[in-house]
Amino acid sequence: MTASIDSFGALGLSEPLLAALADVGYESPSAIQAACIPPLLAGHDLLGEAQTGTGKTAAFALPALQRLDLALRDPQVLVLTPTRELAIQVAEAFQRYARKLPGFQVLPVYGGQGMVAQLRQLQRGAHVVVGTPGRVMDHINRKTLRLDTLQTLVLDEADEMLRMGFVDDVDWILEHTPAERQVVLFSATMAEPIRRIARRHMRKPQEIRIQARTATVAATVQKYCQVAAPHKLDALTRVLETEESLDAALIFVRTKTATVEIADKLEARGYAVAALSGDLTQVLRERVIDQLKQGRLDLIVATDVAARGLDVPRISHVINYDVPYDTEAYVHRIGRTGRAGRSGTAILFVTPREMRLLGTIERATRQKIEPMALPSRAAVADRRVAQFREQVEQVITGEDLAFFREVVRSLVSREDANLEEIAAALAFLAQRERPLQLPPAKGPDIADAARSMRPAPARSPSRAPAAKLAEGGALQRYRIDVGRQHQASPKDIVGAIANETGLSGRNIGRIDLFDDYSTVELPAQLPAEILELLRRTRVRQRPLGLRPLTPAEAEAAVKAKPAGRAKRAPAGKPGKAGARKPAAKKAGRRGGG
Ligand code: ADP
Ligand code: MG
Numbered sequence: 001m002t003a004s005i006d007s008f009g010a011l012g013l014s015e016p017l018l019a020a021l022a023d024v025g026y027e028s029p030s031a032i033q034a035a036c037i038p039p040l041l042a043g044h045d046l047l048g049e050a051q052t053g054t055g056k057t058a059a060f061a062l063p064a065l066q067r068l069d070l071a072l073r074d075p076q077v078l079v080l081t082p083t084r085e086l087a088i089q090v091a092e093a094f095q096r097y098a099r100k101l102p103g104f105q106v107l108p109v110y111g112g113q114g115m116v117a118q119l120r121q122l123q124r125g126a127h128v129v130v131g132t133p134g135r136v137m138d139h140i141n142r143k144t145l146r147l148d149t150l151q152t153l154v155l156d157e158a159d160e161m162l163r164m165g166f167v168d169d170v171d172w173i174l175e176h177t178p179a180e181r182q183v184v185l186f187s188a189t190m191a192e193p194i195r196r197i198a199r200r201h202m203r204k205p206q207e208i209r210i211q212a213r214t215a216t217v218a219a220t221v222q223k224y225c226q227v228a229a230p231h232k233l234d235a236l237t238r239v240l241e242t243e244e245s246l247d248a249a250l251i252f253v254r255t256k257t258a259t260v261e262i263a264d265k266l267e268a269r270g271y272a273v274a275a276l277s278g279d280l281t282q283v284l285r286e287r288v289i290d291q292l293k294q295g296r297l298d299l300i301v302a303t304d305v306a307a308r309g310l311d312v313p314r315i316s317h318v319i320n321y322d323v324p325y326d327t328e329a330y331v332h333r334i335g336r337t338g339r340a341g342r343s344g345t346a347i348l349f350v351t352p353r354e355m356r357l358l359g360t361i362e363r364a365t366r367q368k369i370e371p372m373a374l375p376s377r378a379a380v381a382d383r384r385v386a387q388f389r390e391q392v393e394q395v396i397t398g399e400d401l402a403f404f405r406e407v408v409r410s411l412v413s414r415e416d417a418n419l420e421e422i423a424a425a426l427a428f429l430a431q432r433e434r435p436l437q438l439p440p441a442k443g444p445d446i447a448d449a450a451r452s453m454r455p456a457p458a459r460s461p462s463r464a465p466a467a468k469l470a471e472g473g474a475l476q477r478y479r480i481d482v483g484r485q486h487q488a489s490p491k492d493i494v495g496a497i498a499n500e501t502g503l504s505g506r507n508i509g510r511i512d513l514f515d516d517y518s519t520v521e522l523p524a525q526l527p528a529e530i531l532e533l534l535r536r537t538r539v540r541q542r543p544l545g546l547r548p549l550t551p552a553e554a555e556a557a558v559k560a561k562p563a564g565r566a567k568r569a570p571a572g573k574p575g576k577a578g579a580r581k582p583a584a585k586k587a588g589r590r591g592g593g
Helices: 015-024 031-041 056-066 084-097 115-124 133-141 158-163 167-175 192-201 229-242 256-268 282-294 327-334 356-365 377-398 402-415 419-430 446-452 465-470 490-501 528-536 551-559 586-590
Strands: 046-049 077-080 106-109 128-131 152-155 182-187 206-209 220-226 248-252 273-276 299-302 315-320 344-350 475-480 511-513 518-523 564-566
Touching: 015 056, 015 084, 031 046, 031 056, 031 206, 056 084, 056 152, 056 182, 077 133, 077 167, 084 106, 084 128, 084 282, 106 115, 106 133, 115 133, 128 133, 133 167, 152 167, 158 167, 158 182, 158 192, 167 192, 182 192, 229 256, 229 344, 229 377, 229 446, 256 273, 256 299, 273 282, 315 327, 327 344, 327 356, 344 356, 402 419, 475 551, 490 511, 490 518, 490 528
Parallel strands: 046 182, 046 206, 077 128, 077 152, 106 128, 152 182, 220 344, 248 299, 248 315, 273 299, 315 344
Antiparallel strands: 475 518, 511 518, 511 564
16 A cells, blocks of 8 residues: 555545544554545445554544534444444544544444443434444344434454354344445455455445555564473563563463463462453453553453453563464454554464464464573573662662661671671562572473473474464364253354354354254364363353264264254355355344344
8 A cells, every 4th residue: 555645634634533633642644544534535435454453443433423414413323343342442432533523422332231221322312333243233123223324334353243153144234224325344354255245235345455564563573482381380470570661461371261370370479460351241351451551450361352352552562371273363462562653572482382383373474483582590580680779779869768777887786797798688688578589490490491492393384283273274073062952052152162262263163053962163183171171161051061073973963954054164264154044043143242
């Protein structure tokens, strides 16, 4: 894209919007903003391909705001987002950009939020509604959201919405909008199901594509650290202690259980930390994010699902404690740092077995991930001593020490010791709570162990399980103990599996529902810890009891006619099967938005 336009003024935006942008401190438009704002102001449909962190929200919100008739209190803009978190963020962004538009109203609507409050606010009128597809459908059905005055419909993170199984809902909503509306679609990829939506519902869309290397990725230093699984926690605390310019860090792990476990351990070591998982209610989740923003928390341990869309500029570091399941998850994770033009650091822990994944990620992001030595015991001690010295200096310059000088003088005369000895004794006392040195190691130190590990063989994406997942390979069928008679829907099942394991939708394949059980395709060779988790995970109050199908069962399942089938996109080819209408699944996915 030509980035020659370097001021918002040149894009045709109105005075109140330019004033608001000056207020929020945006100096110049990002590439996608420069490319999208003029055609959107002119009323064109638009198909935009851009990664996270490129500034898409302002790209669609600014022109939408300019085209509003504020005197009309009916919804004129509807934005669909895959998650509630994103709905809230987009609504907040609208509010920020509209601060000089008196009387402007934006309303986020999403599942899990009180229906009554939403209804009241809808009745009062809103110019812009932002919501998840499920809840928006509910409101259209109840006639509490009328779309006859709709001018613009925005599909934000369309690929994510489709991956989460919202394809039919999105179609349905589009069909319920007036014929003469503008449709704007943003997606990180332009896979076939996205193009299909575009063909069906858009009129000669302008296509805008921003090269994959995003500002966010460029502003993020990426490093990896080879560390054996049992040493990860120690490695993490060493990194947290020694990283320069660490303000707040987001630590990614694979499971909900691990979020809590690691947060507890970090808390025990004195960190202001919280766990963030799909388990938290929306209220608690927002509280955690607020506390992070305000600096009352410095560390968050999260799963991929829970951290989706998180945007806190303070996050200086993303630590991939467990490797992500695919490169896309990796890009999403590191996109949580280096926000708003700041620089960020992403550190990836890899066990020797996982080394091959590195090459896959490097190819996908077209960026090098530099090796980083695990901080040694001496480095940690140096850092602690430096901090101690700083504290001492602050006390010398900032405190009234008259009384304490007298105490020291009396120690010198009574103990017959010199000042250096006395000071050393006092330093010893001062560090008892938090020793300046690490406790002596039992075996070789973990930093040395990491260094002496055999370098992994040539980075080939072909064999490592994680790399296989990344390329969308090998799915296998598993059996779960919930079926039609338990009122389970494919969306419930996908939701529970994704939430519990952090597996992304593209690693969850076809789901067939039978009367009292179902089959689901998941990556072959799931690690034992994940199998165990999914045995216990509940859907509709029933444990899934997940286990691989035996060959005989697999054969029987192929012959049996599923009670209700829902084909999801096979990994790597999102949505190919999604084009076919699932038989009876609408009811199930409606509530979830
Ligand atoms: P995306 O939706 O593409 O992931 P966002 O719209 O969430 O990106 O923007 C990412 C971050 O960049 C936000 O913190 C936003 O406030 C900031 N931002 C967006 N546009 C600009 C700009 N022109 N100048 C400075 N910061 C910007
Ligand atoms: Mg966005």
